[in-house]
Amino acid sequence: MIQLTVNGKPVEVETGSTILDAIRKAGFNVPTLCYHPKLVPYGSCRLCLVEVEGARTLQPSCVVPAANGMVVRTDTDRVKSARKFVLSMIFSERNHFCMYCQDTDGDCDLQQAAYDEGMTHWTITPAYKPFTVDASHPDFILDNNRCILCRRCVRACTELVGNATLGFEERGSGSLLIADNNVPLGESSCISCGNCVQFCPTGALIDRRSAYQGRETDLTHVNSVCMDCSLGCERVVKTRDNRLVRIDGNEDIGFNDSLLCYDGRYKPLTEDRDRITSPLVRRNGQLESITWDEALSVISAQFKAHDSSEINAHISPRQPIEALSAFHEFFADHFQVGEVTLLGHDQTALACAKLAAEIGAFESGISTLKDCDAAIVLGTDMVKDHQVAGFFLKRQAINDLKMFTANSTHTKISDWSSNKLEYIGTDYPAVVNLLESYVKGDAADLSTQLQNLSLNPERAQKVLGNLKENQKVVIVVGKEFARVENLPAFRKLVELAREIGAKVVTLKGQGNNFAGAVFGYEMDAQAKSAPVFFLALGDDQACDHTRDALAGSEFKIVQASYESAVTEMADIVLPCTIWAEQAGHYLNSDGKLGLNQQAIQAAEGNRSVLDVLKILASKSGLTLSETWRAAVEEKVAAIVLS
Amino acid sequence: MTKPKVASDWLAGCAGCHMSFLNMDERIIELTKLVDLRATPITDLKEPDEEGVDVGILEGGIANSYNEEVAIRMRKRCKILVALGDCAVFGGVPAMRNFAGAAEALKRAYIETESTDGSGMIPNDPELSVAQHVRPVSDVVKVDVFLPGCAPSADAIYYVLSELAQGRMPKVEGEFNNWH
Numbered sequence: 001m002i003q004l005t006v007n008g009k010p011v012e013v014e015t016g017s018t019i020l021d022a023i024r025k026a027g028f029n030v031p032t033l034c035y036h037p038k039l040v041p042y043g044s045c046r047l048c049l050v051e052v053e054g055a056r057t058l059q060p061s062c063v064v065p066a067a068n069g070m071v072v073r074t075d076t077d078r079v080k081s082a083r084k085f086v087l088s089m090i091f092s093e094r095n096h097f098c099m100y101c102q103d104t105d106g107d108c109d110l111q112q113a114a115y116d117e118g119m120t121h122w123t124i125t126p127a128y129k130p131f132t133v134d135a136s137h138p139d140f141i142l143d144n145n146r147c148i149l150c151r152r153c154v155r156a157c158t159e160l161v162g163n164a165t166l167g168f169e170e171r172g173s174g175s176l177l178i179a180d181n182n183v184p185l186g187e188s189s190c191i192s193c194g195n196c197v198q199f200c201p202t203g204a205l206i207d208r209r210s211a212y213q214g215r216e217t218d219l220t221h222v223n224s225v226c227m228d229c230s231l232g233c234e235r236v237v238k239t240r241d242n243r244l245v246r247i248d249g250n251e252d253i254g255f256n257d258s259l260l261c262y263d264g265r266y267k268p269l270t271e272d273r274d275r276i277t278s279p280l281v282r283r284n285g286q287l288e289s290i291t292w293d294e295a296l297s298v299i300s301a302q303f304k305a306h307d308s309s310e311i312n313a314h315i316s317p318r319q320p321i322e323a324l325s326a327f328h329e330f331f332a333d334h335f336q337v338g339e340v341t342l343l344g345h346d347q348t349a350l351a352c353a354k355l356a357a358e359i360g361a362f363e364s365g366i367s368t369l370k371d372c373d374a375a376i377v378l379g380t381d382m383v384k385d386h387q388v389a390g391f392f393l394k395r396q397a398i399n400d401l402k403m404f405t406a407n408s409t410h411t412k413i414s415d416w417s418s419n420k421l422e423y424i425g426t427d428y429p430a431v432v433n434l435l436e437s438y439v440k441g442d443a444a445d446l447s448t449q450l451q452n453l454s455l456n457p458e459r460a461q462k463v464l465g466n467l468k469e470n471q472k473v474v475i476v477v478g479k480e481f482a483r484v485e486n487l488p489a490f491r492k493l494v495e496l497a498r499e500i501g502a503k504v505v506t507l508k509g510q511g512n513n514f515a516g517a518v519f520g521y522e523m524d525a526q527a528k529s530a531p532v533f534f535l536a537l538g539d540d541q542a543c544d545h546t547r548d549a550l551a552g553s554e555f556k557i558v559q560a561s562y563e564s565a566v567t568e569m570a571d572i573v574l575p576c577t578i579w580a581e582q583a584g585h586y587l588n589s590d591g592k593l594g595l596n597q598q599a600i601q602a603a604e605g606n607r608s609v610l611d612v613l614k615i616l617a618s619k620s621g622l623t624l625s626e627t628w629r630a631a632v633e634e635k636v637a638a639i640v641l642s
Numbered sequence: 643m644t645k646p647k648v649a650s651d652w653l654a655g656c657a658g659c660h661m662s663f664l665n666m667d668e669r670i671i672e673l674t675k676l677v678d679l680r681a682t683p684i685t686d687l688k689e690p691d692e693e694g695v696d697v698g699i700l701e702g703g704i705a706n707s708y709n710e711e712v713a714i715r716m717r718k719r720c721k722i723l724v725a726l727g728d729c730a731v732f733g734g735v736p737a738m739r740n741f742a743g744a745a746e747a748l749k750r751a752y753i754e755t756e757s758t759d760g761s762g763m764i765p766n767d768p769e770l771s772v773a774q775h776v777r778p779v780s781d782v783v784k785v786d787v788f789l790p791g792c793a794p795s796a797d798a799i800y801y802v803l804s805e806l807a808q809g810r811m812p813k814v815e816g817e818f819n820n821w822h
Contacts, residue, residue: 098821120788
């Protein structure tokens with residue numbers, strides 16, 4: 001521990017803390033611009049200058065380590081005048097006219113810093129030098145005129161996302177924010193995750209959809225979890241006048257440290273499918289509008305007219321736990337229909353549940369990926385799916401993380417590490433045998449094994465040669481590998497992991513796939529055609545398998561938010577709320593529950609899957625229990641290590 | 643006790659700050675009990691009294707030789723000069739043209755606009771003022787009170803004027819310090 005005084009107040013901080021940490025711990029504050037708690041301190045803006053007794057010059061508190069006996073002052077005239085001078089210099093350098101910036105009044109850290117210092121005007125005339133604007137990207141604009149060169153975007157892009165797209169060219173006041181080797185952002189290696197926009201303290205990175213749509217304080221903020229994959233990233237949905245305006249990563253909660261990928265941040269705002277506005281029924285081959293009462297009566301009549309074994313029910317994992325639980329209770333427990341299935345091909349959650357039943361809880365949380373020495377990624381492409389988990393590996397891969405990937409196609413994530421071994425194929429049992437050979441170190445046929453998998457022996461030795469000695473090995477298991485037919489290999493893999501103290505992390509499809517497995521849904525799109533087929537699609541898109549199963553069924557009931565090929569062929573269509581119009585819980589890969597709060601009101605006529613189930617249940621004289629939490633928590637504890 | 647005299651004028655601005663002044667509504671009656679409103683663009687008297695006023699208010703930045711003349715005259719004739727609004731304080735929207743220069747801006751406005759039929763020309767009557775690099779008022783004359791905002795709220799203007807009328811220097815801070 002280090003002891004020092006700040007403005008005369010003694011304070012104790014941990015070794016390695018900065019002066020800024022000590023200032024804030026002592027209950028004082030200094031303004032900052034380039035500093036961000038989630039980034040490595042950089043010290044470029046000079047706004048956090050403080051007086052340190054004995055030091056010749058003022059010291060940037062965000063980068064200078066606190067030392068024993070230091071006497072720090074944040075409130076002297078010298079500090080205050082330096083702060084105003086620094087701000088005046090920043091304002092004079094580029095176009096920082098607030099009145100024609102989209103980022104004002106509480107949204108801009110630079111403006112706020114000026115307010116906090118009581119500045120009413122500028123003391124240095126601006127340079128009026130124009131800088132480049134890059135508007136080639138569909139989601140955001142890069143305006144160098146508004147840039148203060150703090151490099152928070154560059155650091156977020158590299159340190160957190162591991163994509164290293166953004167960088168700077170030129171020097172000093174002529175420095176320019178660029179993408180790659182100065183190519184237009186829209187044609188660059190940018191993956192459109194938008195984290196740079198969230199980290200920008202000024203209006204230099206402009207979000208196209210929310211620009212000029214109101215200040216942060218004009219928008220309603222609602223906590224949400226992303227259901228696009230099983231990570232369940234925590235995010236904040238921002239709305240105005242019942243419109244979705246912007247989505248940002250949640251800076252307060254969640255394993256994702258405020259990071260989101262394109263699918264979590266921008267994709268929900270690009271929705272352009274046509275909404276279904278009223279219940280529809282097929283009459284004389286045409287879909288016609290009917291009332292909800294009529295539609296529900298038709299459905300009840302169909303249920304009564306058929307034996308329950310003639311009904312199949314199929315639901316999207318984008319639906320909240322509340323709906324999945326009620327759906328299973330209604331169709332499987334009460335009705336005991338033919339089949340209750342979950343949309344999608346991802347069996348990971350099911351395979352994990354089955355494996356855990358055999359050998360006990362074995363999974364570790366996603367956060368394990370943030371700090372490891374070696375990563376073994378089997379059967380998933382973390383650049384395409386579960387991208388935020390991919391960020392955790394990519395950002396370490398830049399520093400030569402050992403990486404072994406196995407997938408049927410090339411996965412870009414392996415491109416990030418120079419210390420990599422890549423197997424392209426689907427013989428996962430052979431891959432696990434190879435890992436076993438390296439762990440046990442006694443395989444006589446190692447060279448044959450390597451040859452069969454077309455792997456370079458030297459490279460393999462470098463990456464897998466001393467797995468045991470590596471302190472932090474993490475094994476990521478995804479959809480190609482984690483299939484029921486691979487269970488013996490999966491089991492062997494987990495046993496090897498236990499032997500060497502490696503952590504196993506699994507990625508479980510989308511949304512509530514894990515919850516589906518917990519409730520006992522069949523996961524692998526075994527949906528078959530039936531005399532009556534009930535499809536609770538919601539805002540999801542049907543896969544080919546679902547479409548075929550529906551097409552072969554006689555009476556087709558589809559609950560959907562958007563018009564699509566499946567609503568075209570339906571006999572009854574029920575207009576359904578989308579993710580933002582309903583509240584509910586999601587169970588992520590880690591087994592953690594996230595709450596997606598309702599952000600906007602649905603137009604009249606839309607009803608959620610859950611609400612419709614409740615009505616159908618009451619028509620059948622049933623009451624749905626609505627209790628699921630204890631059962632979910634108990635089952636998760638049997639799969640995921642606490 | 644005689645009421646302090648207040649005069650105002652506008653330079654390269656949009657009149658929005660004077661609109662905001664009028665937005666103080668019935669409080670303007672209170673204000674006239676405190677101050678003697680003299681020459682303003684919205685009263686009959688157009689030039690500040692030669693014998694001087696106590697408070698001079700300028701809206702808008704300095705965009706040409708005429709603005710410069712008006713600013714210098716106001717400074718000479720007032721004791722306390724208030725720069726009202728973002729254009730007077732920072733240069734504001736007219737200062738956007740500084741990134742291209744006055745010549746480019748005139749060319750764009752009079753010759754290149756889509757509605758110009760090809761015979762466009764930049765007005766060059768010697769009576770006309772000469773376009774300049776746009777500056778905040780404080781780049782030309784000394785300013786005593788800066789009230790930024792686009793436009794400053796009626797509350798902020800009322801606060802500043804009522805403080806000055808009662809012989810105090812206003813502190814522009816909190817919700818009254820708004821750069822928009």
